[in-house]
Amino acid sequence: MPVISFENVSKVYPLPAGDVVALDGVDLAIEQGEFVLIMGPSGSGKSTLLNIMGSLDVPTSGEVTIAEKRIGGMDDDDLTLLRRDHIGFVFQQFNLIPLLSIVENVEYPLILKGRQNGTRERAEEVLKAVGIEKTHFTHKPGEISGGQQQRVAIARALVNDPDFLLCDEPTGNLDSKTGTAIMTLLDKMNREEGKTVVMVTHDPRMTEYADRTIRLVDGRVAE
Numbered sequence: 181m182p183v184i185s186f187e188n189v190s191k192v193y194p195l196p197a198g199d200v201v202a203l204d205g206v207d208l209a210i211e212q213g214e215f216v217l218i219m220g221p222s223g224s225g226k227s228t229l230l231n232i233m234g235s236l237d238v239p240t241s242g243e244v245t246i247a248e249k250r251i252g253g254m255d256d257d258d259l260t261l262l263r264r265d266h267i268g269f270v271f272q273q274f275n276l277i278p279l280l281s282i283v284e285n286v287e288y289p290l291i292l293k294g295r296q297n298g299t300r301e302r303a304e305e306v307l308k309a310v311g312i313e314k315t316h317f318t319h320k321p322g323e324i325s326g327g328q329q330q331r332v333a334i335a336r337a338l339v340n341d342p343d344f345l346l347c348d349e350p351t352g353n354l355d356s357k358t359g360t361a362i363m364t365l366l367d368k369m370n371r372e373e374g375k376t377v378v379m380v381t382h383d384p385r386m387t388e389y390a391d392r393t394i395r396l397v398d399g400r401v402a403e
């Protein structure tokens with residue numbers, strides 16, 4: 181049973197100048213434990229695809245199954261619970277909360293989930309696993325480097341022990357050496373922790389880390 185499957189998924193944005201077809205009849209399946217890249221030109225639908233995989237967005241037509249649940253017919257509350265319990269997100273812009281410390285940023289999803297005990301310990305454990313030094317735990321995101329901020333974002337995505345990680349150009353704001361270090365970390369989470377990883381990237385060097393690459397052209401999967 182795949183962790184994510186799409187059957188004939190389309191996404192159309194109706195605009196005054198005419199419809200924009202962002203995804204056009206996409207079929208795919210992501211299996212537990214895979215490391216999959218999504219590549220394609222700008223505007224080919226990569227972010228739309230990833231957002232639908234993460235139930236941040238819904239398709240115009242077609243069937244999407246995430247963690248064995250069909251998302252068609254789910255309301256916003258159901259989708260929020262699905263995201264909270266199964267999915268970790270990592271974005272190009274890191275999206276950390278600037279006023280919270282590093283450790284508080286990672287603790288936050290646990291608190292949202294209503295966990296009462298051990299949240300600080302769990303946040304510290306995951307921060308260590310992604311290679312953040314203890315002396316940085318009380319810093320604010322603005323006080324650490326971009327590469328470190330992305331490690332913290334990965335820790336935050338992992339803290340609730342999701343089934344899979346969805347990463348939209350996670351190395352896009354990093355220099356190439358730091359980007360490679362982040363790729364190595366995601367690869368380690370995939371191989372050692374068994375996390376399923378789906379990652380949008382422009383960087384062809386990343387293909388060496390992945391099990392396979394899905395290429396999008398004009399909203400369709402290219403063979």
Ligand SMILES: Nc1ncnc2c1ncn2[C@@H]1O[C@H](COP(=O)(O)OP(=O)(O)O)[C@@H](O)[C@H]1O
Nearest residue numbers: 193200201202221222223224225226227228229
């Ligand atoms: N909210 C939106 N409203 C209208 N058009 C959109 C919206 N989001 C994306 N699009 C359009 O859908 C297409 C695919 O966009 P996107 O998924 O962001 O591509 P990529 O991530 O590959 O660059 C583009 O033509 C884009 O302009």
Ligand SMILES: [Mg+2]
Nearest residue numbers: 226227228348
């Ligand atoms: Mg994009």
